[in-house]
Amino acid sequence: MKTFRSTIHIRSIQPRYEATPDLHWFGGNPFVSHLVHALSFLFPPGEAMFVRSVNHFKDKVTDPDLRRAIKAFAGQEHLHSQSHYDFNLWIQTRIPEAHDYCQRIAAGIDRNYARMEKKKPIVNLAVTVALEHITAVMAATFLSRPDMLEKIHPEIRSLFIWHAIEEIEHKSVAFDVYQSVGGTYATRIWGLVVSTLLLVSKTLYYQGKLLQKDGQLSNWRAGLSALRDCFGGGGFFTVLRGRYLDFFRRDFHPSQHDDRDLVETWQGKLSQLTTVKVIGRVEVP
Ligand SMILES: [Fe+2]
Ligand SMILES: [Fe+2]
Numbered sequence: 001m002k003t004f005r006s007t008i009h010i011r012s013i014q015p016r017y018e019a020t021p022d023l024h025w026f027g028g029n030p031f032v033s034h035l036v037h038a039l040s041f042l043f044p045p046g047e048a049m050f051v052r053s054v055n056h057f058k059d060k061v062t063d064p065d066l067r068r069a070i071k072a073f074a075g076q077e078h079l080h081s082q083s084h085y086d087f088n089l090w091i092q093t094r095i096p097e098a099h100d101y102c103q104r105i106a107a108g109i110d111r112n113y114a115r116m117e118k119k120k121p122i123v124n125l126a127v128t129v130a131l132e133h134i135t136a137v138m139a140a141t142f143l144s145r146p147d148m149l150e151k152i153h154p155e156i157r158s159l160f161i162w163h164a165i166e167e168i169e170h171k172s173v174a175f176d177v178y179q180s181v182g183g184t185y186a187t188r189i190w191g192l193v194v195s196t197l198l199l200v201s202k203t204l205y206y207q208g209k210l211l212q213k214d215g216q217l218s219n220w221r222a223g224l225s226a227l228r229d230c231f232g233g234g235g236f237f238t239v240l241r242g243r244y245l246d247f248f249r250r251d252f253h254p255s256q257h258d259d260r261d262l263v264e265t266w267q268g269k270l271s272q273l274t275t276v277k278v279i280g281r282v283e284v285p
Contacts, residue, residue, distance in 0.1 A: 004255055004257070004259070004260055005172060006260055006284070007169065007281060007282065008073065008166075008170050008173075009166070009267075009278050009280070009281050010072060010076050010079065010278070010281070011079075011166070011276050011278050012079055012277045013083070013158060013159070013162050013270075013275065014274070014275065015086075015087075015156070015158050015159045016155055017155055019155050020156055021153075023091070023094045025153040025156050026152055027151035029151075029225055029226055030214060030216040030219060030222050031207070031216070031219070031222045031225070031226035032230075034207045034211050034214065034216070035204075035207045035226070035230075036160075037088075037091050037098070038202070038203045038206035038210060040084050040087055041088055041098070041101055041206055042109075042202065042203070043080060043081060043084035044084050044106070045081075045110065046109060046131065047077040048077075048081050049124070049128070050077055050128045050132065051074045051077050052117075052124075053113070053121070053124040053125045053127070053128040054074070054125065055070070055074065056117065056121050056125070057177055057181045058070050058177070060181050061177060061180055062180075066176050066180065068282050069282055070173060070177065071282070072281075075279075076166045076170055077170075083159060083162075083163070084159075084163075087156075088102050095213050095214060097209070097213050101206050101209060105202065105206070122178075122181070123187065125178050125181075125183060126183060126187045126188050126190065126191030127194065127195050128174045129175050129188060129191060130188070130194075130195040130196070130247070131199070132167075132170075132173075132175070133175075133254060135167045136168055136171035136254060136259075137240050137244050138164075138167075138240060139163070139164035140164075140168060140257065140259045140262060141240040141243070142160065142236075143161070143165070143168075143262045143266050144239075144262065145236070145239075148229070149161070154273060157273065158273045158274040161266055162270055162276070164266070165262075165263055165267055165270065168259045168263055169263060171254040171257075172284070185250055189248065192247055243257060
């Protein structure tokens with residue numbers, strides 16, 4: 001099957017969240033905004049875990065191109081972790097309890113990672129491969145929806161556009177490492193099922209907590225509108241289902257999804273939205 005890869009660029013941006021007047025920055029909708037906040041709480045410890053799980057195997061990787069791609073992947077994820085940490089601090093200025101939520105999430109991720117690293121580190125890598133698939137599919141769907149992007153406050157839009165571009169660029173790295181160290185199909189699928197369940201349950205749990213603290217839990221109009229945006233005809237999760245399910249094919253590889261046009265288009269638009277510094281670049285053959 002034909003494959004398509006993008007060059008991996010390590011970029012830095014400096015969003016100014018304090019310029020965002022409203023915590024309900026997604027078109028005034030608290031349900032969607034808090035769903036994304038809950039997801040953002042997972043990013044700093046989650047992306048640090050992705051890097052550790054890949055680095056655990058890096059000495060077994062002999063392909064020099066893949067070794068360079070691992071470095072670029074780690075460079076991108078490190079900056080994503082930092083930026084989402086800053087974004088989460090901004091959320092905490094509005095909802096102080098969010099500090100405790102972030103701490104609890106980080107402790108849980110670190111505990112599970114450490115336990116599995118001793119017993120079966122390939123499982124940590126399989127979980128990373130699965131979550132990298134989910135983030136790449138979400139990133140491509142997000143960048144394919146200018147109508148949704150328009151609803152987002154510009155400073156926050158630049159954070160998610162930047163992150164989405166780079167998730168697409170490095171979407172094959174963890175998968176290639178997993179294959180090169182002999183990861184099996186069964187463990188890969190197990191990783192996706194477990195990761196999806198954990199991701200959905202944790203995100204919805206903390207979205208609910210944020211809505212409650214924000215006094216928005218009974219805002220049923222916003223809830224219905226969010227449901228339409230997510231699961232209606234043309235909704236975000238309705239659209240990404242097909243790509244998500246491709247992972248179950250035995251011959252699946254992330255580079256079978258051609259997202260090069262999205263990267264090209266959005267890196268141009270990102271430069272118009274905010275100042276972008278490119279601090280590293282790795283060609284992926
Ligand atoms: Fe990332
Ligand atoms: Fe990633």
